[in-house]
Amino acid sequence: xxxxxxxxxxxxxxxxxxxxxxxxxxxxxxxxxxxxxxxxxxxxxxxxxxxxxxxxxxxxxxxxxxxxxxxxxxxxxxxxxxxxxxxxxxxxxxxxxxxxxxxxxxxxxxxxxxxxxxxxxxxxxxxxxxxxxxxxxxxxxxxxxxxxxxxxxxxxxxxxxxxxxxxxxxxxxxxxxxxxxxxxxxxxxxxxxxxxxxxxxxxxxxxxxxxxxxxxxxxxxxxxxxxxxxxxxxxxxxxxxxxxxxxxxxxxxxxxxxxxxxxxxxxxxxxxxxxxxxxxxxxxxxxxxxxxxxxxxxxxxxxxxxxxxxxxxxxxxxxxxxxxxxxxxxxxxxxxxxxxxxxxxxxxxxxxxxxxxxxxxxxxxxxxxxxxxxxxxxxxxxxxxxxxxxxxxxxxxxxxxxxxxxxxxxxxxxxxxxxxxxxxxxxxxxxxxxxxxxxxxxxxxxxxxxxxxxxxxxxxxxxxxxxxxxxxxxxxxxxxxxxxxxxxxxxxxxxxxxxxxxxxxxxxxxxxxxxxxxxxxxxxxxxxxxxxxxxxxxxxx
Numbered sequence: 001x002x003x004x005x006x007x008x009x010x011x012x013x014x015x016x017x018x019x020x021x022x023x024x025x026x027x028x029x030x031x032x033x034x035x036x037x038x039x040x041x042x043x044x045x046x047x048x049x050x051x052x053x054x055x056x057x058x059x060x061x062x063x064x065x066x067x068x069x070x071x072x073x074x075x076x077x078x079x080x081x082x083x084x085x086x087x088x089x090x091x092x093x094x095x096x097x098x099x100x101x102x103x104x105x106x107x108x109x110x111x112x113x114x115x116x117x118x119x120x121x122x123x124x125x126x127x128x129x130x131x132x133x134x135x136x137x138x139x140x141x142x143x144x145x146x147x148x149x150x151x152x153x154x155x156x157x158x159x160x161x162x163x164x165x166x167x168x169x170x171x172x173x174x175x176x177x178x179x180x181x182x183x184x185x186x187x188x189x190x191x192x193x194x195x196x197x198x199x200x201x202x203x204x205x206x207x208x209x210x211x212x213x214x215x216x217x218x219x220x221x222x223x224x225x226x227x228x229x230x231x232x233x234x235x236x237x238x239x240x241x242x243x244x245x246x247x248x249x250x251x252x253x254x255x256x257x258x259x260x261x262x263x264x265x266x267x268x269x270x271x272x273x274x275x276x277x278x279x280x281x282x283x284x285x286x287x288x289x290x291x292x293x294x295x296x297x298x299x300x301x302x303x304x305x306x307x308x309x310x311x312x313x314x315x316x317x318x319x320x321x322x323x324x325x326x327x328x329x330x331x332x333x334x335x336x337x338x339x340x341x342x343x344x345x346x347x348x349x350x351x352x353x354x355x356x357x358x359x360x361x362x363x364x365x366x367x368x369x370x371x372x373x374x375x376x377x378x379x380x381x382x383x384x385x386x387x388x389x390x391x392x393x394x395x396x397x398x399x400x401x402x403x404x405x406x407x408x409x410x411x412x413x414x415x416x417x418x419x420x421x422x423x424x425x426x427x428x429x430x431x432x433x434x435x436x437x438x439x440x441x442x443x444x445x446x447x448x449x450x451x452x453x454x455x456x457x458x459x460x461x462x463x464x465x466x467x468x469x470x471x472x473x474x475x476x477x478x479x480x481x482x483x484x485x486x487x488x489x490x491x492x493x494x495x496x497x498x499x500x501x502x503x504x505x506x507x508x509x510x511x512x513x514x515x516x517x518x519x520x521x522x523x524x525x526x527x528x529x530x531x532x533x534x535x536x537x538x539x540x541x
Contacts, residue, residue: 005271007239007249007256007264012157012509019259020163023154026235027147028170029228033107034140035174036181037221038076039315041133043182043344044214045072050206050336051214052122061198061205061331068126074456075130076137077312081449083141088442090142092435095246096150097237103146104229106139108222115219141449145441148429152437153238154259157509161366161426168425169359172417175315176351181220182344186337189213195335205335213337240510243271244434274516284436292515296431297440299501303375304424304448306495310382310488311416313455314409321409321481322346327402354410358417370506371423372499378419379495385412386489393482420495424448430505433514459484 045064054062064072083103090099113132119125147167155163189209198205236259242252253266275281282288314321322328328342366374385408389396396405424444432440505513 005243005249005267005274007243007252007267008509008511010256010260010262010264011154011239014156014260016156016159017260020155022231023151023235024163024166026228026231027151027167029224030104030107030143030147030232031167032170032174032177033104033111033221033225033228034143035171036178036224037107037111037136037140037218038080039175039347040178040182040217040221041073041076042315043178043340043347044217045069046331046343047210047214047336047340048072048126050331050339051211052125054202054206058202059332061202061336063331070457071130072126072133074453076133076140077449077452077456079134079137079139080141080144081137081446081453083138084144084442084446084449085141086138086442087142088145088439088445091146091149091438091442092245095237095241096146096153096438097235099142100146100150100235101229101232103139103142104225104232106142107136107225108229110136110139111222111225112219115215115217117215141442141446144425144445145429145438148425148441149438150235150238152429152510153240153434157507159367160430161371161506162363164426164429165359165363165366165422168422169363169417172351172356172359175355176348178217178221179344179348179351182217182340183348185213185216186341186344190335190337190341193337195337197333197335197338199332207335207337210336213340240434244275244516247271247275284439289436293432293440295501296503297443299498299503300424300428300431300440300444301447302498303379303420303495303502304444305451306491306498307379307416307420307424308448308451309455309458309491310386311421311455312452313459313484313488314412314416326397326399327406350406350410350413354413355417358414358419359422361414361418362422365418366422366426367506370504371427372502372504374418375420375423375499375502376496378415378417378421378423379492379499381415382412382419383489383492383496385409385415386485386492390482390485390489393485420499427502427505430510431503431513433516434510437514 049063049069050061052062053064053068063069087099087103110132114129114136117125117129117132119128148164151164151167152160189207189212193207193209195201195205195207236255237246237251239252239256242248242255249268249271250266253264257264282292322343328346331339334342362374389405389408389412395401396408428441428444429437503513510516
């Protein structure tokens with residue numbers, strides 16, 4: 001009966017309209033900001049090391065100690081995980097719209113505060129930065145379940161996958177924007193305060209104004225979030241929440257009549273019948289949920305967890321991979337600001353060639369090829385290319401082979417985004433009941449961020465060289481870059497197997513997928529069976 005509600009049928013059958021694109025932009029700008037804030041930090045970590053950890057008279061400029069680097073890169077991910085769980089639950093309790101603006105306001109405040117981090121010492125400044133980046137991550141975490149759920153509940157049945165994937169694809173532009181802003185800021189300061197390389201003059205290679213560079217880059221993330229806030233507050237609550245969770249058929253009909261510009265009848269009796277059914281009242285920790293959606297939740301959490309181990313390891317530590325193959329020159333051959341430029345330029349190139357196209361290939365093909373096929377294909381090719389980078393690793397470190405390494409590396413990002421990095425976001429917003437949809441998406445995405453934390457902290461330590469001289473300076477004994485890449489390839493391979501737990505959601509309504517009309521379908525089948533039996537003839541023998 002859920003799919004017979006006029007307001008839901010109208011949403012499922014609606015042609016692509018202007019409000020669809022408006023919703024994509026409003027929700028997508030949140031993800032643009034998310035990606036900018038999470039992935040701009042690698043562009044400035046080397047600069048932070050030069051400013052706060054360079055020892056006087058040292059042969060090479062300073063770098064962040066492993067524990068500090070792990071904290072700066074990983075603390076926002078910890079905040080994101082907590083935010084996904086909290087706001088995912090809150091989105092089902094209070095409604096999607098009521099908490100949607102709160103996440104954005106938190107992101108604006110924390111972005112600005114991160115750039116204004118203060119302290120009397122290096123430890124004080126870094127500790128303040130980590131504090132505000134945790135709360136930045138907390139706001140970003142809320143954007144995942146709320147944006148995905150809102151877009152899935154607004155979309156029509158035919159192109160729902162493309163609409164949800166379009167929201168997530170704005171991450172690609174956010175990563176690219178982070179690199180471009182870093183390039184522009186670094187170029188402006190490099191021209192204004194032309195400084196020699198560290199090798200030529202260690203003291204002069206770090207101009208005092210370099211401290212402004214990382215602050216401006218981090219604070220810029222507040223601008224797109226602030227510009228979107230007004231439009232988020234203007235969005236009506238989704239009809240599926242209003243009707244199926246808040247039980248207000250009249251308000252749902254009124255809201256969607258304005259959005260779709262058609263007359264929709266309020267059907268309160270049908271809504272009451274749906275929400276009062278015994279089969280539609282189970283909770284998250286019930287046996288009924290475990291029976292209907294237990295394997296689904298395991299599938300969405302495990303695949304997202306495994307994906308993010310590999311994806312965030314590769315993304316957050318691109319600069320270390322580039323340095324390990326010699327694509328970036330040694331730090332002593334650059335001044336502090338020029339190093340930011342070089343790192344950001346490399347990030348922009350990979351984003352432009354692999355990350356951004358991968359996202360939009362998913363948007364173009366997800367409703368044709370299906371979620372399952374794209375996810376399986378993505379994990380497969382990520383595995384292939386990671387092994388291809390790892391096994392002949394020393395071959396790629398030779399100068400004449402670096403272009404080949406970068407092409408293969410870009411392809412891993414392409415198939416991550418034309419693959420599980422997009423589908424793991426889409427599917428949890430489709431297959432769970434309306435009253436648990438935001439919560440389950442929050443749990444799934446939090447599992448992903450747990451994988452990201454494993455990847456961020458694990459990669460940093462695992463990829464360290466076994467050189468005992470480095471261990472004397474506080475670096476742990478790792479397994480090396482080659483073995484780390486092999487480990488990431490195995491992780492992607494495991495993702496392929498867990499993909500088989502995730503159902504295909506292409507072309508079905510949300511109520512069909514979540515089972516909210518399961519009782520009705522069972523009743524219909526029983527009635528059809530009785531009718532067929534009564535109309536059949538009995539032939540005596």
